Amino acid sequence: MSISNKNDYHQNNGVKVGKNTEIRGHVYHTPTTKNDALSEITGTDLWLKHEYKQFTGSFKERGARNALEKLTGNHALALSYHGGLMGIPVTVIMPTIAPLTKIERCKKLGARVVLHGMHIGEVGNEMIDTFHGADFLFDDPPICAGAGTIGLEILEQVPDVDVIVVPVGGAGLIAGIAMAVKTLRPEVQIIGVEPEKAASYTKALEVGEPTPVTITNTLADGLAVPTVGPHSFAVARHFVDKTVLINEKLVALAVLRLLEHERAVVEGGGAAGLAALLPGGPLDVPQMKGKKVVVPLCGGNIDITMLGRVIERGLAADRRLVRFAATVSDRPGGLAALTQIIFSAGASVWDIAHERAWLHTSVDQVVNKVVVEVSGHEHEMRLKATLEKAG
Template sequence: MSPVPSEPVALSCTACNRKACTNRSPPSPSPTPPPVQPVTFEDVSTAMYRIRDGIVRTPCLRSHFLSELCQADIYLKQEFTQFTGSFKERGARNALMKLTAEEKRRGVIAASAGNHALALAWHGRQMGIPVTVCMPVLAPMTKVSKCKVFGANVVQHGMHIIEAKDHAQSAPEFEGMKYINGYDHPDIIAGAGTMGMEILEQVPNVEVVVVPVGGAGLIAGIALAVKTLRPDVKVIGVEPEFCPSYTAALEAITTPTLADGLAVPMVGHNAFAVAKNLVDSVHLVTERCVALAVLRLVEMEKYVVEGGGCAGLAALLPGGSLDIASLKGKKIVVPLCGGNIDVPVLGRVIDRGLAADSRLVRFITPVSDRPGGIATLARIISDSGGSIRDIYHERAWLHTHMDQVQIKCVVEVTGKDHQQLLHDNLESAGFSLIWGKASSNSVDAW
């Protein structure tokens, strides 16, 4: 694990706080963070008792197929089976139950694009506490609609979560409401830690816990619970390479200007203060591996899990960032943190997973523009056992013979060997191929 600073480091993004941050802009100067509010193991154990009747004690079951694939005993903690589809319910219920009578009367407010908003809305409804959630205007409509169905006052403001948060904390109409940060509030961290206690009860001989990292509230809570009861258990964090907020916070101690040069979502300063001395290591994971993890869970376990929720598994799969050899044969628990993925997004992620798994191939080839030209190509693909997913022919923007048309084709195959068979059969039939991913210099190729 990298050395850590004596004081927590908070990094902010003026664009969003999604796990895969692609909408980045230069960060504004961050104000000095408030004093750290400590979170203790007693807070976690008390939260475990406090919320026991209001959340699901989610299953933590061994996966036969993933264990074979990863050459380790893989146990999946199914947090996506909470009522609102994510682990966020643990912290939300704990925070709501700790409110004073006056705070409950006035209600709470939070900024969220999804899971935290849903959790607060649902548990606020169960407890009779008014809940207001500020959501960006681009928040998924399904999540906005569900929050309204749960009775929350939904205010859509800003193009991203930071603008929504600023509005929630500064607009005069929200004065008097308690703001509950979705990953850094001490009660949220303590609630998240109850998952760690459940893991130790369900898999008492666990050796490694691999946790997705966003704002660091979840890994802080789990590490606090696990390391207090079982200091020998390794707690490993995984975050997306597009948004390495926790990693950047660790590195900031040796590169003071790094915080000014990075536009990443904020690492909660309370969460970081807890996690920095307890988490054994943090690793980055590629978008390719995340897509593969979503695909593997759908195919092998029949689980629908959002990309951020299965980042831990993504790092464990062959080709991921974790050293499989060092973990071979170990008992590993992987929290699957959420299942709130939009259906259109799920389709795109699965396609990316199929491509990463060498089960989709694309190519370009010229064919005769006379009757039977495309039929010949289709017959060879069929005889090779491939299935055409997409096909497009181009006539206008060509500089080849007038009797030829350029075909762009996406074909489903079973893997690398099948890809090679298809390639060889097409070449043997005389087709000139541009195979696989086009060169970055060939803008017109695709």
């Protein structure tokens, strides 16, 4: 698809920018609130849109409801829920590594669940042939239009917004938001954020069309789409100002910051917008300082076990979990002496393991691999100095 201007796009695709009356009353009009602590951390006037508070824990209810209304990927939960409400049978096809919580919730909502492939890109022709004659919903104009209602709400709730920072997976979310916002307020900057390990939109921009990329495991698993949708890409490239990449450390830190300062449980992909704004992130730049920024927190569907791993990685990235190895006497009192030093420095032991078999310098010594909790980098340095002084 090629488009030359906004009007051409709207005429060619029948997408109207304005109040979406077909989903009004069926999805939650989520609040957008300022977070003072995160504003200070990022150096911006930061507002968060709470899309993770939708019934199914994701913004995708908007596009799913809109698409189902018009019927003669990871929209599984949203389609299951609204399909059930509307009496439309829904089959969701999910990767075999999909979070267990999503699989079980889809089943409880009455959907048929088919697990296939390692990621959404492996659904392909095999599944299309299997479900011949069915309507496949992923990269359709109604999906983008439904997502665009987030942009309309942002303009109502934060009318003087300068920048909207949006996570990018299949590109439907950012396409919808960007089209809606730019049509009404072209001066508002729209910035996309992708994980480095699943940069399919960035690759598409480089090549000029959707192109498959190799994806690897990422904490932002909800954004791990190997090929952006052709329709979404055609819209997004026309309206989005720029896109940046984030690493796994920033994703983990963003999830941790939202837990601490917003009391919000947000999945890695849902926290990607904040991740880019954190110190050391690609949007930690002078041009962003003082700007009024809105970040959609677009999903909260994360397994408890994954959440625990993300928190630990976030604490490590924040230098609040640190590890070191210490060789001590293997005689009675050796370990006690080490823990006393750690206690005297005000640190707390998180984990400790003895290794005797691989230490060949002395039979009466043992290596202790220790993970301790500290308050940050300065505390870590004080602990290090205390350990070095003790020898």
